[in-house]
Amino acid sequence: MKYICLSAFLLAFSIAAFAQKADLVLINGNIVTLKQKGDRAQAMAIAGDKIMAEGSVQEISKYIDKNTKVIDLKGKTVLPGFNDVHQHPAPLYTFDKPYATxxxxxxxxxxxxxxxxxxxxxxxxxxxxxxxxxxxxxxxxxxxxxxxxxxxxxxxxxxxxxxxxxxxxxxxxxxxxxxxxxxxxxxxxxxxxxxxxxxxxxxxxxxxxxxxxxKSKQIKYPPKPTADEEMEGYRKYFSNVLASGVTSIGDAWTTPEKVVIYRKLVAEGFPMRFNVLMGTPYAADLINGKIQRSNTDHLRIQGVKVIHGNSLSGKTCWLYEPYDMINRVTGKKDYYGIPPARSQASLDSLFLAIHKAGLQIACHSNGDREIDMVISAIEKAQKAVPRGDARHRIEHCSITNQGILDKIKADGIVPVFHCYMYELGEKMQVYGEKRMAMLHPTKTAMDMGIVYALHSDAPISPYPAMIRLGSAVNRKTKDGGIVIGANQRIDAEDAIKAYTYGGAYTTFEEEKKGRLIAGQLADLIVLDQDPTTIDSDKIYDIKVTMTVAGGKVVFGK
Ligand SMILES: [Zn+2]
The missing domain is CATH 3.10.310.70 (Diaminopimelate Epimerase; Chain A, domain 1)
Incomplete structure (x- = not known):
């Protein structure tokens, strides 16, 4: 009897599923699905927050009924919403507010x-x-x-x-x-x-x-905004981010106060998806449960951001070979950057504690000499407590070499390359030609089968999706048109994939989002031009005309 009931239920359920109609259907589009390279769909059906199907207009029309909202894209291009896995979000205030920076x-x-x-x-x-x-x-x-x-x-x-x-x-x-x-x-x-x-x-x-x-106690700081003003400032910031084509972000140094803000935004139904990386000072609280972990479609709290090493554009990252510039103090080419303040032993024990707790490490590192320390600490943690598919991340991962990439591949590390040549490319010249050829090595890593993500590090470089895409594809400076590491250029579709699928991979969510295929979250953007066919120097000018997050239009119409 029990079994009969169950099969009757399954039959009824499958009929219901077959008859299910879409809440939203997009037709006449140029939809970049990322199912395989070059795959395009004309139409897509969305129910609730997920994609039901994608295909031809004819295939998708069966999902339409009188309650379905149908959007005619008139040939416009659709991409998965971008996932900017490493930002430093801050509330937006107007100039006149005393607390405005x-x-x-x-x-x-x-x-x-x-x-x-x-x-x-x-x-x-x-x-x-x-x-x-x-x-x-x-x-x-x-x-x-x-x-x-x-x-x-x-x-x-x-x-x-x-x-x-x-x-x-x-x-x-x-x-x-x-x-x-x-x-x-x-x-x-x-x-x-x-x-x-x-x-x-x-x-x-x-x-x-x-x-x-x-340090001084005499400093008079500006008054702080009220909690409401601050929340409003964050809503303003994230609304702009959504409108620019980004539907998921990572906060790469979160404080407990900011966790409260993210929880509030999620509770009120704010459509952005957040991946929170706690700053190192809060690692212990995350490990011992004082800060609660989270693993929902809108809020992940599963990792710790560590800073080990210095800056690429600030010319302080630590290198094996000296910078290609004269040291003002000595008059010679003998400047190697600033060594990290933390020793290898202390990095090892910090990583082991995070790794043992089942959390993800996301470690800022730019110079080759710093990156090797980070890889060595990850390898030691894995040796002490083997954990399959930990996906520990190296943030920026700037000055590399073949040896570094071989280890990244063997250890299953996820590089999160910056690619901000558009804004700050001129500053890279102090690293010299040889190093620039392996700076943010997007092509070599791709050819090696390493899955990686790209990011803005906003406000270090601006977050709008098309600016970041143009920078990754062209690797060219905005003002001088100098190309940094031409051998590491990738095409627009591969760069899009790094910003969407690659981003989802960094948070173990690639089966959930990052491609426009049945079953994935309906996070997508509509563009007035196709970045995969346009002259790559014009990618920056492409406009995002609509953003859909979780199946809802959150920007444009
Ligand atoms: Zn950062």
Whole structure:
């Protein structure tokens, strides 16, 4: 009896499934499914948050009934929503808010920088700290040393951080408040830049040295936004990200306070999908369960972000061979970057603790000498506690060589390459031709069958999907048109796959999202041009006209 009931139920269920109609159908499109390379569908049926089927208009029309919303794409191109696996999301505030930090990545001269800081100083109470992020010394025509920042204000302490996030510039008021002068010695893992032939710091503080700028108790910080203002700032930020073609993001250094924000966004039904990597100081709480893990379609908390090594664009990452530039202090080519402050032994034990707890390691590392330390620590952890398919990640994974890639492949490590040549390519020239040929080696890794992801590291480089895609395909600088590592170029469809399937792979979700095939989450973007056929220099100009996340139109119409 029991069995009869069960088969009757299954029969009824399969009839229902066959008769199921779509909530949303897209027709007359150029749908890049990523099922195989070159595969295109004309139409797609979506029910709830998943794709039911893709195929020809005729095949898909059977899913339409009177309640189905049908969108005629009129030949437009559809891609899976991009997955920007490594960002540093921050709430968006308007300039006049006292807690708003200035965005400096678009400032193109020292004069404009000083003028902008002056405008901010004019609406900021005297003595209160003024903050900016993302300055680019290539655009400014030099580092914004204290002399420049002093012109903006002598009544406000000022701190602005470099686009790499690895150096900060301060004005004299802030340097003096923190007692940083000619007698201050460089800390391990950091350096104060000095005026030529002098010990006097010029205001540029590298790596660990930048933390000295926050030591003084006298610093008057701007008031904090209220919890509601902050939530609104995050909604604004993530709405912009969705509109730019990105439907999943990774936060590559999350604090417990930010976890609360992500949980709130998910609870209110915000359509973005979040992968949270806790910052190293919170690893213990994640391991012991004080921070709860999560593994849903909208929120994953399963990993720890570790920073081991320094910056590529900030020219501080640690190398085996010296940088291709003259060391200002010695007058020779003998600068190898700054060694990581953490020893191999301490990295080994940190990784082992994370690995043993069944969590994923995502370790920032740029220089070849740093990357080898990271691989060695992963290998030791795996040897001590073997764990199949752990997919530990190396973030940025910039200066590589064949030996590094062989180990990455053998160890099942997932490289998460940056590819920001469009914005910061000029800075790569200090690594010389030989190293540039294996910098973010997207082609070599692909040919070796290594699955990898790409990312913006926003705000280090901007997150809009088409800018990132253009940068990965062209590897060309925006201003000079210099190509960095032409041998590592990949075509648009392979780069799209890295941004979608590759992104999903980094979070063990490749069976769930990243391709436009039946059963996967209906996260997709509609474009006004086809990036796989357009002149690759024009990819940046392609417009995202619609974003669908979880089967719902969340941007455009
Ligand atoms: Zn980062």
């Amino acid at each position: 200035l965005e400096l990545d678009t400032v193109t001269s020292m004069k404009n920088l000083v003028a902008l800081l002056k405008r901010k100083a004019a609406i900021t109470p005297k003595g209160m700290l003024i903050r900016g992020v993302g300055y680019n010394e290539t655009k400014l025509g030099g580092q914004p040393i204290r002399d420049s920042l002093d012109k903006a204000s002598a009544d406000h302490p000022i701190i602005i951080s470099h686009v790499s996030g690895h150096l900060s510039a301060a004005n004299s008021m802030l340097m003096e408040m923190n007692g940083i002068d000619e007698n201050t010695v460089d800390p391990a893992g950091g350096a104060f830049e000095r005026y030529p032939n002098s010990k006097r710091p010029d205001g540029i503080c590298k790596e660990v040295a930048a933390s000295y700028l926050h």
